[in-house]
Amino acid sequence: MADKRELLILGGGLVGMTLALAAARKGISSHVVDRADPADLLAEGFDGRASAISTASWNLFKNIGLADQLEPHGCRIESIAVTDNMRPGRIDFVPEEHEGTLGRMFANRQLRLALFEAAKDEKLISWHAKANVVERHRGEHGVSVTLEDGAVLEASLLVGAEGRGSPTRDGAGISIAKWDYSHRAIIQGLIHEKPHDGVAWEIFYEAGPFALLPLLDDDQGRHRSALVWTVSEADGEGVMKLGPRAFKAEVEKRLHGIFGDIELNGGRSSYPLGFHHTAKIVDNRLALVGDAAHGIHPIAGQGLNLGLRDVGALVQVIAEGMRIGLDPGDAQVLARYEKWRGLDSFMVALATDGLTRLFGIPGKAPSAIRRLGMGAVQRMPTLKRWFMDEARGMSGDLPELLKG
Template structure:
């Protein structure tokens, strides 16, 4: 059988690599298979995206030994400002004195670097890069995958972590509910004259949300933020081909001067926005995590955090089972993971979809009603605290790895 391990993780992105590392810290060995070339993934400028890491997700990184490598690169989110087109009725989420921040912003490249460096030093992780899977097999005795070069990888449990277009999920015949928002997220880095003071801006326009996410100042002391601008599919190509001057003018018009004069910091990119959720996240000796199980709108910055909660729950379920002498692919363990994560991920997915549709209704009356609702939340501290706890990811039953 060769090198049989507990886990066969198909997909070596942020969620898949975090799972491999978290499992290794609990004594589980894994094969990680990824089609990408690490040198390209880790190259400067490969991916301009940035991710909001919630308090719970930061606890996970701390508990698996990544905090020291990441701390210097993260920018604390001190507050979140939510506004309907910069009209009166702004909603501010600011933690009470003594509470933790609402999260940290990281460039995705820094997250990948920390994960790959930690995995390279971990003997319980076997990374198979630039590898294509030609065969997947699951039965009552175990799982295996065959790579294009003929290598056979054996394990007790197969994990689908390949993202939204997961071939492992599709191969298993798991039903997916999905729809296309017919929008694209335009991603760009900005430098700006005024400091952001750790404020994340979520400005809602009928065409889609316009988010300004705080990043650390660069080596030259320039203030930086990440832009995530949602535009309709038919407008995306035009926005991407605008000259730099014209693009910045459009961005400044939507920012209403909150960060002062701006300049571009790197190239623009985009990706399509859609919703999907699998009816089930497990099968015979199979578990889905991250975007393979659920893809949501980036409106609340919870996509990656949702996947990291999958990681924490799955590792806890497997560790508890192995203490009892159960095989990692045992159906009872997978049923527990299904119960734990199925409802939570679906609830978050529906909430983000509802927000997207609610703020997408044009017209003065819908805008007035939305601002009235935001004003009511602004004046109700317990409700505001609940929203902040949701943003921090500290509500509900938390896996041990996500606890402080």
């Protein structure tokens, strides 16, 4: 007899596995299918990226029981400094003492470790790693997938969580608006002389944002940050080919001495930047979450947080629907998820796209206008508060799992 479960989640990355764990905490069972080998994903140096986890997303991790395991590995973001070319007119976002932090920085590898460890011991999660899906089926009463080894998995609802190139989304014929920014993000770890004091820097240059994200000191007590440097696609290959000394010199030029002496830490990686947003996030017995539904520029560090809001909302509508006897794949349940998340994710995507374009306009006059605007925000507590609430993920209609 087939092991039919409530959810069939295709994609076991940060968003997909968080969804499976959040669902399990509500008594909802799932199959999680991922083609990757977990050992590869957890290898040192596989992915040098780090993610900013907002206050709301941290609440989600607390509510699904991951906080104790993650807490020692997260660096608190005490404030955010935003500047145009390091010229006068900077904004400093500093939360009130009772609000805690603006979020936490985690290495993606550390998030995976915590998620995979929890999933391994969860009876409501059937984890199928190193598995390729060869056929997907959505019918009137349920869904199923056939794996390459011939195994058939069944559930009530199919969830596409495979990321930007989601074959589940594309196979469902869901249309998508997308464009390429012709930019590339260069990722590099830094060790630096001066402490970062928990400050996340967003320095806007004409070629793109230059972000410095605070990390915990290493086991030798050295101060560390993660650099996310956006360059044009035309320059990306050249920047990646720079030797360590030349690359360090280019970074130092843009740092203006805020960290003192620096050295490079670990390998360098890069990935292309683009925008996409689906016309809808549900179909017959199908829901999309995370980058399968919306991919945004990393300018505000909201990509993963947007996906975690999807997780909270989807779990809540399914759990509430099941309490009144509705199937997880019921059209009423999915319509509620679509209404809740469709507009919010679209507005965040538009805002990040607008910021990317606004700060990319070259010339002294646009820079002066931007700095004038930032100076006005710095002097307006109400507007500044709104921006901070957005950064913390605490605005709008929050799912219960994302509340404190």
